[in-house]
Amino acid sequence: MKLRVLGCAGAEFPNFRPSAFLIDDSLMLDGGTIGSVLSEEEQWAIKYIFVTHAHLDHIRDIPLLADNIVIKKLCNNVKIAGIKEVLEAISSHLLNNVIWPDFSKIPTTESPIITYWQIEPEKEIQIDGYSITAIRVDHSVPAVGYLVRRNGKSILYTGDTGPTDRIWEWADDLSALIVEVSFPNEMEEMALLTRHLTSSLLAEELKKIKKLPPHILVTHPKPQYYAKIAAELRELGIAQIELLKDGAVYDF
Numbered sequence: 249m250k251l252r253v254l255g256c257a258g259a260e261f262p263n264f265r266p267s268a269f270l271i272d273d274s275l276m277l278d279g280g281t282i283g284s285v286l287s288e289e290e291q292w293a294i295k296y297i298f299v300t301h302a303h304l305d306h307i308r309d310i311p312l313l314a315d316n317i318v319i320k321k322l323c324n325n326v327k328i329a330g331i332k333e334v335l336e337a338i339s340s341h342l343l344n345n346v347i348w349p350d351f352s353k354i355p356t357t358e359s360p361i362i363t364y365w366q367i368e369p370e371k372e373i374q375i376d377g378y379s380i381t382a383i384r385v386d387h388s389v390p391a392v393g394y395l396v397r398r399n400g401k402s403i404l405y406t407g408d409t410g411p412t413d414r415i416w417e418w419a420d421d422l423s424a425l426i427v428e429v430s431f432p433n434e435m436e437e438m439a440l441l442t443r444h445l446t447s448s449l450l451a452e453e454l455k456k457i458k459k460l461p462p463h464i465l466v467t468h469p470k471p472q473y474y475a476k477i478a479a480e481l482r483e484l485g486i487a488q489i490e491l492l493k494d495g496a497v498y499d500f
């Protein structure tokens with residue numbers, strides 16, 4: 249699986265874009281960054297966006313992608329996959345004909361640009377050769393992480409989460425783990441309040457995994473603290489931990 253980091257920041261600044269990961273060419277995890285990075289042809293290739301939760305930094309480019317598609321009169325369909333609470337939040341509060349048109353009925357209700365695909369936590373689904381499982385995590389709103397498997401390789405993405413348990417039961421034999429660290433250690437109180445992690449909290453989480461994966465890719469740092477978080481991650485002394493950068497590409 250090719251993993252392309254479209255955005256991996258916990259905010260937006262020049263060279264720091266919100267969360268979005270493109271797997272191969274057609275499958276996305278979160279939709280915080282699309283049109284500022286992908287060419288038209290690359291945008292047309294997107295078939296699925298698996299959304300971890302409804303916070304704006306994880307969904308904000310989905311409405312603009314839909315607009316890009318309709319403006320070219322393409323009949324592309326993009327499936328927005330997520331748990332019930334997340335899809336309801338997107339349809340009620342974002343694509344609601346107030347903030348943005350309801351692209352689940354445009355250009356026609358029979359053949360819309362966007363289709364919502366409700367998935368159940370811990371029920372594996374199969375699409376285009378991928379097996380995907382949503383697993384609940386602990387964030388300030390309903391949220392899941394995703395385990396994506398293909399050809400014996402597996403990537404587990406936590407999305408935003410504070411200290412959590414369940415998802416680690418799915419973390420055996422991973423090719424890569426993408427896990428969040430949003431704040432420096434000195435902001436632990438803020439991290440716990442908003443259900444995010446610091447480097448120290450990540451170290452505690454990793455103790456819950458039987459065998460650490462060969463790649464631990466850290467996402468969602470606040471750009472204002474990028475260097476500090478990078479230093480604190482190094483201090484953990486875990487060789488396979490790497491703080492992600494926008495634009496990075498991996499092959500797992």
Ligand SMILES: [Zn+2]
Nearest residue numbers: 301303387408
């Ligand atoms: Zn969030």
Ligand SMILES: [Zn+2]
Nearest residue numbers: 258303305408
């Ligand atoms: Zn976020």
